[in-house]
Amino acid sequence: MKDFNGQTLSCRSQGGILELTLHRPACNEIGSATLAEMERFVDAMDDAAGEASALIICSSLKTGFSAGADLRELYTRSREMPVEARTASVRDFLQRIHRVFNRIDSSPMTTVAAVHGVTFGGGFELALTCDLIIADRMARFCFPELRLGLIPGFGGIPRLRRDLGNGIVRDLLLTGRSINAVRAHAVGLVSQLAGEGEALNVARSTAAQIGKFDRATRATAKRFIKPLPVEQLTEEIEIFCRLFTEPAVESGLRRFVESTDAHPYLP
Amino acid sequence: MRTLEQVMDEILDLAANHFTVPRNELSYDDDFFKKLGIDSLQALDLLTRLEQRFGVELPDYELQGVTDFRALAERIKARI
Numbered sequence: 001m002k003d004f005n006g007q008t009l010s011c012r013s014q015g016g017i018l019e020l021t022l023h024r025p026a027c028n029e030i031g032s033a034t035l036a037e038m039e040r041f042v043d044a045m046d047d048a049a050g051e052a053s054a055l056i057i058c059s060s061l062k063t064g065f066s067a068g069a070d071l072r073e074l075y076t077r078s079r080e081m082p083v084e085a086r087t088a089s090v091r092d093f094l095q096r097i098h099r100v101f102n103r104i105d106s107s108p109m110t111t112v113a114a115v116h117g118v119t120f121g122g123g124f125e126l127a128l129t130c131d132l133i134i135a136d137r138m139a140r141f142c143f144p145e146l147r148l149g150l151i152p153g154f155g156g157i158p159r160l161r162r163d164l165g166n167g168i169v170r171d172l173l174l175t176g177r178s179i180n181a182v183r184a185h186a187v188g189l190v191s192q193l194a195g196e197g198e199a200l201n202v203a204r205s206t207a208a209q210i211g212k213f214d215r216a217t218r219a220t221a222k223r224f225i226k227p228l229p230v231e232q233l234t235e236e237i238e239i240f241c242r243l244f245t246e247p248a249v250e251s252g253l254r255r256f257v258e259s260t261d262a263h264p265y266l267p
Numbered sequence: 268m269r270t271l272e273q274v275m276d277e278i279l280d281l282a283a284n285h286f287t288v289p290r291n292e293l294s295y296d297d298d299f300f301k302k303l304g305i306d307s308l309q310a311l312d313l314l315t316r317l318e319q320r321f322g323v324e325l326p327d328y329e330l331q332g333v334t335d336f337r338a339l340a341e342r343i344k345a346r347i
Contacts, residue, residue: 026308027308063308064308067308117308117311117312118308118311137315137319138312138315138316140311140314140315142327175326175328176328177326177327177328178311178314178326178327179324180315180318180319180324181315182318182319183324
């Protein structure tokens with residue numbers, strides 16, 4: 001696979017391991033530019049799957065793995081459109097990002113999210129597509145969407161339900177609180193804890209171990225234990241689009257975007 | 268069992284050390300956003316360090332409206 005250096009992410013291949021590095025300031029907010037480059041990446045990823053054994057997704061930004069969807073772009077674009085067009089635009093975005101995330105989720109490669117700092121909303125959902133999450137002790141996980149009158153829209157709840165008990169899923173979704181990496185490890189969300197600044201190194205070491213196993217067997221095992229929750233993912237898009245038409249969403253987005261105080265990421 | 272004052276002192280020690288602010292410039296009733304010059308992402312970092320230090324979970328909604336070290340210490344003490 002040819003190395004790729006985009007505006008929002010980069011990809012390189014080395015020793016049978018692909019590394020997808022997010023690098024869009026302030027904290028890898030996922031908007032149209034990131035989505036377009038992710039689409040390019042998954043095309044290349046599929047081509048590379050015959051050679052590579054593992055994919056690592058990480059961030060090179062100090063702030064964290066990803067703060068989630070680009071709410072400023074969502075708000076600005078939505079305001080420029082009539083209501084019907086807004087929903088169609090959001091639906092199109094969600095369908096595209098679901099296609100990307102589903103391809104990462106079901107890739108025959110073993111996938112590892114190496115996360116640190118803020119891993120919120122859509123960023124958390126991206127991490128959840130991976131087979132393993134390796135977390136820096138300073139990582140925090142959160143689904144803040146209910147604060148905006150929405151549910152997570154990038155497939156997070158179906159994937160979390162696939163992996164964890166319903167109690168912790170309800171806790172995260174219904175309180176909107178963030179949990180630290182130690183707690184996430186205790187509930188089974190995080191596979192391995194890493195020291196501060198060490199998540200990528202631990203992920204590389206894990207990927208090297210994964211590379212020792214037979215490719216076909218590894219892919220078969222993954223298919224067996226990690227089915228895509230297709231129906232729930234489809235339902236999630238419908239619920240999100242329905243909620244998106246509610247006035248509470250526009251006011252919630254406006255509050256976030258126009259906030260000038262120091263803590264828009266706090267409830 | 269730590270007293271509120273002990274909790275506050277530990278918070279100030281940790282904040283001064285991590286955000287490289289002289290300890291003697293921090294006091295209990297300071298606005299930590301202003302005094303430490305931090306934004307919400309850095310506040311989450313502080314929250315994580317405090318959770319690790321005190322061995323508690325502090326839901327971030329409990330920080331709603333909390334801006335000074337004293338109120339922060341009260342929230343933490345309630346969970347120790």
